[in-house]
Amino acid sequence: MSRNIYLNGEIVPEDQAQISVFDHGYLYGDGIFEGIRAYNGRVFMLDQHIKRLYQSAKTIMLDIPLNKKEMEAAILKTIRANDLQDAYIRVVVSRGVGDLGLDPRKCPEPTIVIIASAIQLYPEELYETGLKLVTVPTRRNGPEMVNPRIKSLNYLNNIMARLEANMQNAPEAIILNSDGYVAECTGDNIFIIEEGKLYTPPKYAGILKGTKREVVLEIAAEMGLEIKEELFTRHDLFNAEECFLSGTAAEVIPVVEVDGRTIADGSVGQRTKDLIAKFREIAGSTGTEIYND
Incomplete structure (x- = not known):
């Protein structure tokens, strides 16, 4: 059509x-x-x-x-x-x-x-089983370059990382900033949960300030998680209790493996499941009416 x-x-x-x-x-x-x-x-x-x-x-x-x-x-x-x-x-x-x-x-x-x-970034079963991600060589633009806070039409930085993920048959890529800290993925923000705290890279790490990132932070706070917008490394990813991504197309989707290291026991964590359910509830029931007559 x-x-x-x-x-x-x-x-x-x-x-x-x-x-x-x-x-x-x-x-x-x-x-x-x-x-x-x-x-x-x-x-x-x-x-x-x-x-x-x-x-x-x-x-x-x-x-x-x-x-x-x-x-x-x-x-x-x-x-x-x-x-x-x-x-x-x-x-x-x-x-x-x-x-x-x-x-x-x-x-x-x-x-x-x-x-x-319409868009469907990932098959529905991956929201149940989780993504297996890789870190790629391409580094995230820093704010002194083309600032990642600008959602510009020049997406070659993201596309290069996407190509590198494709070569490893990975559904998404983790991009580090120039200092080696985790920044974000090619189209999503990234989060880890550890000891009752939710960690996500800060704005100055070289990230797009995702609108769905803000929703996740609000939901996590309501769940009683302490919010930490802090720099972290791949070591922290490998040893996290839970990991997930957020984005407009992806919504909230779990991660169960990074660079061959299993996250916790390799299954989707309960707090991530709760976040996904709450996100979908909010997204499906709030917003600007399209047909208001």
Whole structure:
């Protein structure tokens, strides 16, 4: 079935959603994006995603021609145009059409694309049995480079790590920062549980501040876990009681092995199971109504 795409203010069939080859998002990865989920007719954490989109835009000095309320309306309009209750929504804002030079001043108008479709990152059985991950050679960009807090269209750092995971037949890769500390995965934030404490790398470690990361931290605190946003190493991963990932596409998914070392006894821990259940309960029952009439 053909999808309907939002393109610069219009809803068009996907085969008519055409972007110029001179768009600097295509030529140089000059732009930003957000991945958003809708469940049961509600868009989960829409305000937080829009806020992060505009923060990324500000950092790269990209003026989005819609205000935040207009962007929200455009997202909801796109979902409705595809008659979806559950969806993965991709919002892309590029620098727009320019010339073959790098200068953003040559791009007078950004390009806005919104796609509403479906996504399943991992098979459902892996939420029961857990992932087996590997650490890869590619290191995470530091904040003095292309800051990982910017959700930019230039994802080669993540893609290189993904390629290295593919070569080891691993479903996801753990990326270290330049100092050798655990940063994040190619598309997810990472957590470990040890002695009643939940550890996750801090913002300055070279991570994207995931919206679902914030949900996990809130749930964990309600469960009585002490939250520790601290640096840790692979040694800590190998010896953790439990490990899991979070992300918009992945939601919350357990990890049972890292670099050939089994996490605890190799089964999904009870606290991780509880986190997954609570996350799904919240995601499936809260958010911005899509069809509010």
